[in-house]
Amino acid sequence: MLHAIVLLLVCQLAGETLAHFLSLPLPGPVIGMVLLLAALMLRLPLPQAMGDTADGILRHLSMLFVPAGVGVVQQLDLLGAEGGRLLVVVVLSTVIALAVTALTFTWVAKLVGGTEAPPEEKAE
Amino acid sequence: MTRFVDLWVYLSGTPLLWLTVTLVAYVAADAISAALYRNPIANPVLIAILLVSVLLLASKTTFPAYFAGAQFVHFLLGPATVALAVPLYRHLPEVKRALIPMLSALILGSVAAICSAVLLAEYLDLGRAATLALAPKSSTAAIAMGIGEKIGANPALVAMLTIMTGITGAIVVTPLMNLLRLKNYAARGFAAGLVSHGIGTARAFQVNSLAGTFAGIALGLNGLVTAILVPLLLPLLLR
Incomplete structure (x- = not known):
């Protein structure tokens, strides 16, 4: 240990x-x-x-991540008048990027026979 | 009452108090999350942050005073990042097999994270300062702040938007992936780590170790790719 x-x-x-x-x-x-x-x-x-x-x-x-997160809460006034719109951008952009990443991964994996393919013969 | 005040003055001067509060808040948040069957909305990071923040506001404690104790928890982020090598090594065969899907998802996902943030910010008429601070939000906080400095964004705002992105991704990833009917846990984890860095990786490890492993790889790779792409893409995206 x-x-x-x-x-x-x-x-x-x-x-x-x-x-x-x-x-x-x-x-x-x-x-x-x-x-x-x-x-x-x-x-x-x-x-x-x-x-x-x-x-x-x-x-x-x-x-x-809790201490860094608490630091953020102390600075919420930084968001100012744009806070609501910033939150909208963060949420939408997060959803879009998650979907693009996971869909690309899955499609390409199917295309090249990636993760779902049976394990290749033992290399080592 | 004065005895309580004396005790408070004594305890709040040592790191022990806020270190313990941070741990207790997390244990409580984790218990709440478990009691709600790990529903993603009951994100333990978010609950613990709210619990501690309410306590800080109620006791009029400043953040530096809090951090003097909490820094011991914060410090462990470094060794924990190094420790990601162990599950990565264990899942090496799966990782090698997924190399092409991973690299494709890395490039498209990173571009999607940067472009969607900047274009949405412009569409909603956010100021230049906010738009710049949104660009690196999917890379891990240390990298995001470095990029922010380079492109002239406020590092404190960058850090806040980065952590907001982390928590948002940790909350929405499971329902979103179920909605998209994606059952490939390597892909789900990779997306969580790419978009929501460490907090997304923590969420992925809650689901399973394969998802967590791919999240950890995505976190490292997207830090690098975002640092390269943001300065390249920004001039093309900004009005």
């Missing part, structure tokens, strides 16, 4: 460092995720509790 947490932080720190020095347009933690994925794919010797620790922290991912 401790080793797994340390590894998560080390990956994040490495990610932040890379993002800073290479001025990448991605946040450090996202680069950290790529680094951890690379370590997993290379089958490096990782802490045994890695899986359980990740599951534990991701099970309550929602909770981690």
Whole structure:
């Protein structure tokens, strides 16, 4: 458990460092995720509790957005006279983008025989 | 009464109070969500935010005072993002098989998110400041604020619209996908993560781990694609 947490932080720190020095347009933690994925794919010797620790922290991912969300509520006056229309744009645009994304994914998957196709013969 | 005031003054000076309030509010919100059979409208993030905000307003607590305690929860967002690599690794075969659908949905979805926001804002005669702040709203908050800075939008407004987009997507994704009769959980999760970043990803993990995995990939990829597309598309979209 401790080793797994340390590894998560080390990956994040490495990610932040890379993002800073290479001025990448991605946040450090996202680069950290790529680094951890690379370590997993290379089958490096990782802490045994890695899986359980990740599951534990991701099970309550929602909770981690509460402080930032509360910050937003404190700034509602920023919305000003345009608040109602801004909400309309956010809701409609969210619905449109969700539909376009999911429909494209499903159609292309059917076209190329993607996710619904039977698993390909074992590669590794 | 004075003893209560003394206790309040003592407790509100330590991070413990607002850290605990944040956790208790979330546990309560999660219980409400579970009691309502995980109905998407009873979004635990939204309920917890409302509970804490009412408490802050009632006790006249400033946000910096609150955040001194809540920052410990906020901090975990970083390690949690790194941890997304684990379910991603577990579902690697499914992800490899879905590479072409994923990349197609990534480009079209990202363009749809940016264009629909900017065009709707122009149609509704929103000011330039609001229109600019809406453009990066589907990328994760850290990236959205970075893009906002580059295109001259107010970062605080960008952050607010980004979080509103996250909560909206987390609420509407399940009913919308059912309406569209889409049963492919990879596609549903990918859409949730692409449009509603971390909050959509959290919702997808509530549904199942495959949806959550694809949401996590979409969150990372769309952060990158939005950062590239917004500066390219804006000059074409703005009147």
